[in-house]
Amino acid sequence: MASDSSYASPSSDEEEESAGQKPTVDVNINSIDTSLDAIENQLSSIALNAPIDDGTVSSTDYHEEPVSEIDDGSLRESVSERRRNSIGESSSSRGSGLWRNNLEVGVELEPEGDGSPSSPSSSGYAGERGSSSSAASASDTDVIREIRENGSSMGDDGVVPLDPAQAQWIRGKRHADEDDGSISWRKRKKHFFILSHSGKPIYSRYGDEHKLAGFSATLQAIISFVENGGDRVKLVRAGKHQVVFLVKGPIYLVCISCTEEPYESLRGQLELLYGQMILILTRSVDKCFEKNPKFDMTPLLGGTDAVFSSLIHSFSRNPATFLHAYTCLPLAYTTRQAAGAILQDVADTGVLFAILMCKDKVVSLVGLQKASLHPDDMLLLANFVMSSESFRTSESFSPICLPRYNPMAFLYAYVHYLDVDTYLTLLTTSSQAFFHLKECRIQIEAVLKKSNVLNEVERSLSDGGMRIEDLPVDPSANFGSLFHLNQRKIATNGTVTGVGGPAGLWHFIYRSIYLDQYVSSEFASPINHPHQQKRLYRAYQRLYASMHDKGVGPHKTQFRRDDNYVLLCWVTQDFELYAAFDPLADKGVAIRICNRVCQWVKDVENEIFLLGATPFSW
Amino acid sequence: MGLSSAATTTTPSDLLKFCIFDLRRGQHEGEELEKILFFFPADLPFPAQLSVIGLSEGLITFTRIFSPEAACEVIEADMHSHVFFEAEPDIWMVMVVAKSKETEAIWRIEALRSVLKEIHSLFVMFHGSIRVLLDKEPGGGLTRSHLFTFIMDYLTDFLTGNKFTLPNFRDSLKERGTVQMLTVGREAAIEVQSLVGVLDSCMANTLGYSVILFQDLLVSTTLTPDDTTNLFSYGTLRLTPRILSSGGTSTWSYLRKGNVPSQAELASRSANTLSALDGFRDPSSDNYRIVRPLQHGKWSKGKDGFLVTDIWGVEVGNLVPTTPTLWLQQTEHKMYLCVYQHKSLTIILLIPVTSMLNGEEGISMLKQQLLENASAKIFKVEEKLAKGWGGENAYHVKGYRYLLVDGDRNISRASPPGKVTTLAKESLLALNKVREDFDLEKNRGNVDAVNHEKDLEICIRAKNNAWVIARSTRGKQLYILLEKANETLLYASEAVEKFSDRYCNGAFSLD
Missing domain, CATH: 3.30.450 (Beta-Lactamase)
Structure with missing residues (x-):
């Protein structure tokens, strides 16, 4: 399985950020083989469930009974299972299931969203076998066993042979055993929290969200206390620590840091974190809170821990996060022209954006007439793709939202890795476009290979x-x-x-x-x-x-x-x-x-x- | 009710809230009011007061989770800044100020904190620590009465019209809590030295201290730096000739705005302050004798050249005012305060109470001695200093607007206020930001304890083409604004280098 060498050293970096505490290396689930029909069901449910189940699922506390809800949603897989599954997969499954039912009313879906059961899915692609994952937490041992039974790429004992590059980058939640009572947790240099306006935890960089419910309520109390006084809290400073608050409608974001970064930078990071969440869910999620202030969002983001932690990781390693600009892979002018030309051909067939990237660097990118892509959107999209293991092993078709482009609506992203580091992303407004985009990709890939662009890209990367x-x-x-x-x-x-x-x-x-x-x-x-x-x-x-x-x-x-x-x-x-x-x-x-x-x-x-x-x- | 109501009708309580509370008090439900030692505006309903204190207390507790060694220092909200200062263990001062671009209410947090620090230092100098007062009378009435009168008297200095004018970005070239020195020539220095000797001998074996001021500038001190700073602050607030002669006309001072209100206004304010106290007093505390060292218009110059005041009361029987006393910060010794003034020269003598066995009588003898032995010397020194002094703009350096702070010695020197007013608002705002940057660096250094003072240099060419230059080295900081300088960085650097060589003994020169 492809390792992401751009994250080659995070474990040592984590040490730096975690006040000298060695991160515990959890059992790393290398590959979870998911059944074809599961994916199929999830994807078709994007199209199916939405209009059908509209309004049938009450938004109150449905998360407490996920299984039954899911059955209603005609999914064989349970939510909890799905959550432990691959990010890429859950990114597609996100579109399915219950929350989507709730969301759907508000989401300005493309008309194609009402499509037929035979709606395209990545399961049509032979190579999807490894559609895989990572986000399993160490405590989910029974799941691991289940997975092992299905899985093909695991060692006999169920323990993943530690591939050095993999071992260093433990995806997903780290230090899940900690909570606000742990000294080690308190000493972490940089915390990020997302919570709802009712104080329910949505995401925490360190520690288990559920154990942090009390802490989360405290953060909420601080924000609303100041709000009740007719003001809005931005920053609390104490010694080397800064607590930075960002309120986005019903979503509260908080960073607690002793990294000496300026307030403006930390606030910008919270904005990106929010953007990343919107990329996964769209702002229609606000409507769930309008209906039910106590709405629990965690199931919606299940399995996306790795996306957030990878983004947070990039805050101190990728200048794009504060420059609000993107960077290109250095290439001879003619090489980039060649790549641009084939992308342009594709864009002319109704693709909104065609982006060819190598790691976090752009090889070429083309947009439909007048459509422009904000560098922050590119950053968030690239992070989403690179941090989701499943994109690497199979072509994928996933609903995503570009917060700067249109925070209210989903686009659909066709993602395919052309080699270890180079991936093509085709964005469209149509949920039906999978096969078309697949065609496009095949065409692009052929041209790129023929014109030697991919070799040039590889060489530039190493040079x-x-x-x-x-x-x-x-x-x-x-x-x-x-x-x-x-x-x-x-x-x-x-x-x-x-x-x-x-x-x-x-x-x-x-x-x-x-x-x-x-x-x-x-x-x-x-x-x-x-x-x-x-x-x-x-x-x-x-x-x-x-x-x-x-x-x-x-x-x-x-x-x-x-x-x-x-x-x-x-x-x-x-x-x-x-x-x-x-x-x-x-x-x-x-x-x-x-x-x-x-x-x-x-x-x-x-x-x-x-x-x-x-x-x-x- | 009293001052507070007068103030709140014209200045909504939103503009400034100021409280002092003790975390050790009022821990039980229903006793929360016990925590409050001071609140401005006093007529703010108790629930609103408790809400301010509740938030502060909450955040102190919250921030200690992550930062046990340094709890909450500031809350920045969209419309207000809450500035925290833990004056004594568990005794917190919190100031909540409204931000506003229109009214130029753009603050530097450290500048506001230095107001809190000054209030506390001066309070302790006259009344001893808050904790000791609380221990003396656990009911808290004594402490509340003292804090209320003291702080209200202090705050009147910030009143312009009906509004509080706290130090804002326009004061970026000032440093509260530092002493401004008079530069004296060699000859004058020798004279001053010999005067200090004479003063010492006047105090004989009492182990007293002397502080000499010329106008609003320090000439000499035998006190520790902290005590010097406090006494200097008090001197420039209430004792110097400028203050005593003020009909509000002479406005010259590096730090103090010359907005001393008229006598009539002061009198009414004093009355109001006291009546406002009623809300705080519990019936049993009516008999507190409250000394108000910061009360305006209470010092005057006597015929013999000594300053007199009845702030500390009048001796029963002979109507002679009681000699003021204060506490030294480090030694916690109680000292008599004697002030002698000749023209621009103010001489402050501190004599340990314990060494004056015969009290007031001893003080009169000492005064007599001073008049007999030191007068001639004092006259001579005054004359010399007056001759050598360049006036208000003595420390102006053409083309530069600057502030030089020596943190180790607690000394600062700056461009005269009259010259600073010529600067563009944008330049001062940019400087304000750079100073905030430096403040943060400094605080980090303090938390670290190691690597205490980092060397740091920042040169910024601002949007309006002004150069904002800040340097910090070995405990010293230099801030310079150049508005009419050439556009190149090298030119600006050279200008700073020249300044450093000439006025800072090369402390900020790199080569």
């Missing part, structure tokens, strides 16, 4: 992008292309570890305002370790927040020197540059180097950015 040590020192030199250099380097060294840039330059991020894209240099010495990288990103975050202060910003220039770095930032109408230097770097020289970086980026912009090839004009 990396801009290396600070390649920064042209001669100001008059035009760099031309990134690729000659990288090839040369590999030829001579065989390895590609950076050694640091001129004049103490350690790293930079360049964000193009018009393109909504950014490019960041590869990490080089001395920012080699993930801890150092995380620290640098947090320093950038602080710089970003300070430059874009709501009251007085945006500022034009900032120079900041502390014990760790010299940071320089420019914000102009066209671009923003963030650069990190050795703390002893000379100011004058650093400024010169920044000018060179800008020139360099401009020289190679058609290889690092996706330029004008799409009808993306916003």
